Amino acid sequence: MPTMNAQRVIADLRELAALTSTPDGAQRLAWGPVWRDARAWFAAKVAELGLEVKTDSAGNNFVTLAGASPKTVIVGSHLDSVPNGGWLDGCLGVVAGLEALRMHAGTTPPVTLTLVDWADEEGARFGRSLLGSSAAAGSLKIDEVRELKDRQGTRLVDALAENGVALDRMLDAHGELKRIDARAYLELHIEQGPVLESLQKATGVVLGTFGVERNMIRFTGQAAHSGSTPIPMRKDAFLAAAQMALECREIGLKHSTPGAGVVCTVGVVNVEPKIVTAVPGTCEISLDQRALHADVLAAMLRDAKAASERAARDNNVKVEWRELWRINPRPFDPALLRLCADAVREETGDAPHLPSGPLHDAAEMVPHMPAVMMFAYSSNGLSHCKEEDTPGPHLETTIRAYLRLVDKTIEYVAVT
Numbered sequence: 001m002p003t004m005n006a007q008r009v010i011a012d013l014r015e016l017a018a019l020t021s022t023p024d025g026a027q028r029l030a031w032g033p034v035w036r037d038a039r040a041w042f043a044a045k046v047a048e049l050g051l052e053v054k055t056d057s058a059g060n061n062f063v064t065l066a067g068a069s070p071k072t073v074i075v076g077s078h079l080d081s082v083p084n085g086g087w088l089d090g091c092l093g094v095v096a097g098l099e100a101l102r103m104h105a106g107t108t109p110p111v112t113l114t115l116v117d118w119a120d121e122e123g124a125r126f127g128r129s130l131l132g133s134s135a136a137a138g139s140l141k142i143d144e145v146r147e148l149k150d151r152q153g154t155r156l157v158d159a160l161a162e163n164g165v166a167l168d169r170m171l172d173a174h175g176e177l178k179r180i181d182a183r184a185y186l187e188l189h190i191e192q193g194p195v196l197e198s199l200q201k202a203t204g205v206v207l208g209t210f211g212v213e214r215n216m217i218r219f220t221g222q223a224a225h226s227g228s229t230p231i232p233m234r235k236d237a238f239l240a241a242a243q244m245a246l247e248c249r250e251i252g253l254k255h256s257t258p259g260a261g262v263v264c265t266v267g268v269v270n271v272e273p274k275i276v277t278a279v280p281g282t283c284e285i286s287l288d289q290r291a292l293h294a295d296v297l298a299a300m301l302r303d304a305k306a307a308s309e310r311a312a313r314d315n316n317v318k319v320e321w322r323e324l325w326r327i328n329p330r331p332f333d334p335a336l337l338r339l340c341a342d343a344v345r346e347e348t349g350d351a352p353h354l355p356s357g358p359l360h361d362a363a364e365m366v367p368h369m370p371a372v373m374m375f376a377y378s379s380n381g382l383s384h385c386k387e388e389d390t391p392g393p394h395l396e397t398t399i400r401a402y403l404r405l406v407d408k409t410i411e412y413v414a415v416t
């Protein structure tokens, strides 16, 4: 295996942080000047290897080291950050991918190695996450983003144009991606949650990204005077919603198995008429359910519907559901999961597996090529803030495990 230098990756990450952060954190907001600075820094690093950055129609940056075969292993993540973001979210995967290129630059690897920096993964400015990777995946609906504006009133279409991207041509990136004979997509990312920390493990194998069922549930009873309406005669919509919320927690616990936890969250409660002396007549709650397996997610949704009907019956109110958004689970490729587990185990002696609650660019690649992710330990589970961190020794271990995965995958793709 060519020599890897995890310390060099960490030094590069610190250099990028110094260039693109304020005391409040990383400021690489997509399509803005600091993001462009980050990309210029990245292009200069790539030029040192005698390679060049090519931009697709959606603003995603690709660097290709041609191998003996056009079969391609893609590595990468995203350089953009949320405002006041962490120093590792996104750029860890890009800079570790740069080290993978460095390890092979000047040679002809058995297969082609391509590094990608996806544009606007965060959606922090215009509200659409995975913008660049969804264009490349062909799943982006242009009309759904056409009217988006940022808080200053700048239109997405104009921000894109400022960066040489034409909104109506963004989906051309899909044809461009399909021209790559992609056999694997490998993404390293900080976990952004507390699981690896709770296991005291530096790094872990990501099983896939959660599917999501997101609904609003509206209970309708009858508002009434709280002083004169006896409790058994009430149609209290809030109590129905409260009963439902408690049942949702039980549904989440019931469907969680070790290594395949699920989550159910009631995050919004709108109760009317909001008067201290009135029985609540309507109460609407949100329910966000996530699971890694489609059958489990479907069972959770069925259980929640049954629970809502029970809650409505018990409280003498009506219930209606309204879907906000859903996405299928995106489980990662079994062969790459095995390689990832081998790489993590060789570096740390153990290979914890965990699902990803947040979506990542890798989720957009799942329908198009075998994909897998590796996670790095997140101190205190914090991310999207300046406190985000992976302690030095854990960071080094994770980077080494990831670079091992890249080389294992190159060998595997060469012979399959």
Ligand SMILES: [Zn+2]
Residues within 6 Å of the ligand: 078, 089, 090, 121, 189
């Ligand atoms: Zn990220």
